[in-house]
């Protein structure tokens with residue numbers, strides 16, 4: 240299919256048809272990106288939260304963090320353009336130390352990844368010696384470097400159970416930790432940070448707990464409420480509700496299914512339902528709507544991640560043209576973080 244028709248089809252399927260001027264502007268941009276991709280011998284990886292036209296036209300591989308980490312290992316291209324956020328591009332660099340990894344925006348961060356540092360993890364390890372550490376992939380490289388194993392929202396329970404330890408440190412997402420603890424029947428405790436300079440934490444030793452968490456949150460998923468789910472069900476009685484495990488536990492409980500972005504997409508594809516409420520970043524709903532035009536995808540309310548929103552067609556073109564922004568990770572951190580990521584990839 241020609242670029243113009245492809246853009247026209249995607250924009251219509253998500254209910255946002257473009258004017259002729261917009262259509263020819265985007266067509267030109269997409270064609271330029273495709274030319275530069277060829278010229279640079281590059282591969283473009285697109286996270287499920289990318290805006291629909293970018294997602295459906297210029298990416299070679301699409302998916303969640305785990306799938307894209309796998310694709311990053313398999314590629315034989317010289318340059319990887321990561322249309323996602325910084326921690327994802329860092330993971331691609333760690334798995335491909337000899338390749339150039341580009342992130343199209345310097346400001347594509349993440350509230351969850353910023354909630355914790357390597358120093359915090361060292362502090363926890365000192366407080367709970369010998370306790371294995373699992374870190375969510377939504378963390379920066381210095382945090383991964385301190386972990387025994389990484390996990391994603393789709394394999395968190397499997398990773399924790401595989402460690403066969405009575406107690407596990409699970410960082411940094413408070414809600415993913417609570418949802419995982421409930422799923423595998425463990426009690427979780429959250430130590431308090433006493434000094435912000437990062438060398439004192441407090442915890443209640445008398446509590447019965449098998450998991451030690453951290454209070455990091457995704458600024459998108461923390462905003463969904465169980466009341467919104469109830470309201471939506473009243474309005475649309477046939478609604479199928481899907482929640483991301485970064486949502487609060489009561490929201491996950493109110494949903495019909497909880498899973499990673501890829502698991503949600505598969506669920507919509509396989510299920511017979513007609514109308515779905517996706518409790519995740521809103522671009523994901525648009526991307527699914529473009530794949531399954533016969534199904535109605537509702538995002539109530541629409542919440543766009545400000546970090547993912549930095550990655551536009553314009554920024555992707557500049558990344559390829561001007562070789563920006565090159566991701567660098569210090570070698571010793573790369574080496575240690577790679578071990579934790581590879582353990583997860585082997586396990587799941």
Ligand code: SF4
Pocket residue numbers: 324348349350351352377457458459460520544545546547
């Ligand atoms: S959606 Fe949440 S977890 Fe994902 S990048 Fe944005 S802030 Fe981070």
